[in-house]
Amino acid sequence: MNFQVLVAGQEHYPYAQAICDMIEEAAKARGTGIAKREAEYVRNKMEEGKAIIALEGINVAGFCYIETWDHGRYVANSGLIVSPNYRHCGLAKKIKKAAFELSRQKYPDSKLFGITTSLAVMKINSELGYKPVTFSELTTDEVFWKGCQSCPNFDILQRNEQRLCLCTGMMFDPAKTSAIPEQAPFDEKATELKSRWERYKQHLRRRDANKLIQRIRENFMKPRS
Numbered sequence: 001m002n003f004q005v006l007v008a009g010q011e012h013y014p015y016a017q018a019i020c021d022m023i024e025e026a027a028k029a030r031g032t033g034i035a036k037r038e039a040e041y042v043r044n045k046m047e048e049g050k051a052i053i054a055l056e057g058i059n060v061a062g063f064c065y066i067e068t069w070d071h072g073r074y075v076a077n078s079g080l081i082v083s084p085n086y087r088h089c090g091l092a093k094k095i096k097k098a099a100f101e102l103s104r105q106k107y108p109d110s111k112l113f114g115i116t117t118s119l120a121v122m123k124i125n126s127e128l129g130y131k132p133v134t135f136s137e138l139t140t141d142e143v144f145w146k147g148c149q150s151c152p153n154f155d156i157l158q159r160n161e162q163r164l165c166l167c168t169g170m171m172f173d174p175a176k177t178s179a180i181p182e183q184a185p186f187d188e189k190a191t192e193l194k195s196r197w198e199r200y201k202q203h204l205r206r207r208d209a210n211k212l213i214q215r216i217r218e219n220f221m222k223p224r225s
Contacts, residue, residue: 002057005098007102008049008052010047013046015060016040019037019060022063023037023063024037051063051064051065052099059083061082064098069141070139073110075107076113080099109175112171113138113171115169115170117167117168125170126170129172130172131170133169133170134163135169138169148165
């Protein structure tokens with residue numbers, strides 16, 4: 001398929017409601033706590049030049065936008081969504097990469113972060129240079145954490161005093177690391193990406209073996225009266 005992945009602008013306002021509907025339907029299908037977005041909020045992101053949209057002809061295929069926290073010290077790429085009609089085409093990776101590059105352009109000194117339970121998103125983040133971090137290294141902005149209230153796992157986050165949940169925190173810190181140069185030879189780049197992903201899978205295995213996390217999951221899976 002021939003996708004256009006570009007920075008969204010005012011000309012893309014008509015797609016705002018369809019994007020919100022896609023985000024909401026994806027949250028329902030996965031049973032996750034993705035916060036519901038309003039069309040006006042999406043349009044504001046487009047107007048500010050803080051959104052990436054993917055089009056296939058005249059159809060919206062995917063979307064992602066930028067949010068900032070702690071007066072721009074932290075940046076998150078949020079609302080990543082791909083229409084069910086265009087999944088398994090590598091589009092999420094293209095959108096995420098475009099959002100990452102836009103974030104680096106607008107906020108070159110900011111830390112880029114995210115929390116997710118999606119292995120696919122973790123892999124994409126890892127390839128972009130994100131590394132797993134503890135929640136204590138993420139933003140302390142309460143507005144960000146309030147966004148977790150609609151998640152079915154929110155009680156786990158509360159019980160652990162916002163230090164641990166089922167999500168994995170990931171961060172790209174420009175002061176400590178840099179993205180893989182585009183001019184790197186293909187074989188060298190592929191080798192580095194594979195090595196980075198293998199290291200991250202080791203982290204996931206260690207995390208899954210953590211007895212505290214195991215107890216949290218067991219308690220969460222117990223039937224509730």
